[in-house]
Amino acid sequence: MRMRLGLLTVALLAFVACSAPPKRTTTASAPPAPAASGALEPAPQGALQVAFLDVGQGDSALVSFPNGKTMLIDGGETDQGVALVGKLRRLGVQQIDWLVATHPHSDHIGGLIAVLNAFPVGEVWDIGMPFESPVYRDFLLAARRAKSPSGERPRFRVVRRGLTLEPAPNVRLSVLAPSDPLLQGTRSDPNNNSLVLRIDAPGGSFLFTGDLEREGRRRLYESRPNLRADVLKVAHHGAENGTDRAFLNRVNPAAAVIPVGAGNRYGHPHRETLALLQGRRVYRTDLHGDIVMRLNTDRKLQITTTRRPPTQATASAKPAPTVGAVIGNRNSKVYHTPDCSQLPKPANQLRFRSAREAERAGYRPHKCVQGE
Ligand SMILES: [Zn+2]
Ligand SMILES: [Zn+2]
Secondary structure, three states: OOOOHHHHHHEEEEEEHHOOOOOEEEOOOOOOOOEEOOOOOOOOOOOEEEEEEEOOOOOOEEEOOOOOOOOOOOOOOOOHHHHHOOOOOOOOOOOOEEEEEEOOOOOHOOHHHHHHHHHOOOEEEOOOOOOOHHHHHHHHHHHHOOOOOOEEEEEEEEEEOOEEEEEEEOOEEEEEEEEOOOOOOOOOHHHHOEEEEEEEEOOOOEEEEOOOOOOHHHHHHHOOOOOOOOOEEEHHOOHHHHOOOOHHHHHHHOEEOOOOOOOOOOOOOOOOHHHOOOEEEEEEEEOOOOOOEEEEOOOOOOEEEEOOOHHHHHHHHOOOOOOOOOEEEEEOOOOOOOOOOOOOHHHHHHEOOOHHHHHHOOOOOOOOOOOO
């Protein structure tokens, strides 16, 4: 959806004006300029562009390097695949040099299946964690059947901390997690073993965190990596367990991007995360649509979004959302999504505004709640 420049600029100024200036301890690059309106279009020659794509409740970002090479990090759910391929074409993609699956949850890898069928792919990066799901199986199958630019199979790589790459001159990419052995017995092993990577380019740096949660962060700190980045892809769709103050202090981003679907069943992004991010520029795919961050040769970060976010006034005037609601069973203390086929009898139903609220009340998720 395109929009008029005037409207968006006013909205963004209102949005930014409600926040204190970001606290920054380094002078690595200039803070990002306010966003202007934009549609998805190819990155100009010599620019590094990161397009955080709106794939509903899921995660996807296309990195276009200054030399024209591309990296796709995650791809949303399977039903987003066709739309994702369309967006990649609008971004000028003809091949994907590196296709990265941060972890095997469907809201990250589902859409990658259509991408593997549509474009030549150079390498597929995966964490190689044993994981049983039809979507992951289809993803592995698609990776095996895909074609590389040279007409062979893409190289399939199980990636670990320590891998570095120079995808374009003066651009450095480093994998910070996971490390061996993979974590086990955490709240969500796929999330906590998420592939974490950073990209450093002249003028700016980006940190991608997948769905990393508390245990994964603790493991990440052990190797004392440089986490400081200008732009943070907020972990786990803004869930409370994906971000804490200590982590934000280490990253100290000027801008944060939350990939999240409107009215999702998990109540993402959580209020606590938004409170922690106050004072920084926050972009959300449910409000801003696709968010394109471009580092031009002048080394300034230019941000455009495809949708106008609601102003603070309209946002706060909205009634409390009920769309993320879940339904608890008073007897079994299990909660379900409203569309679950095994809902409790109406007399035993108890409605919660979010999964988090249900868990705070001591309820456990039914298998219909995947928590991805
Ligand atoms: Zn996810
Ligand atoms: Zn996940």
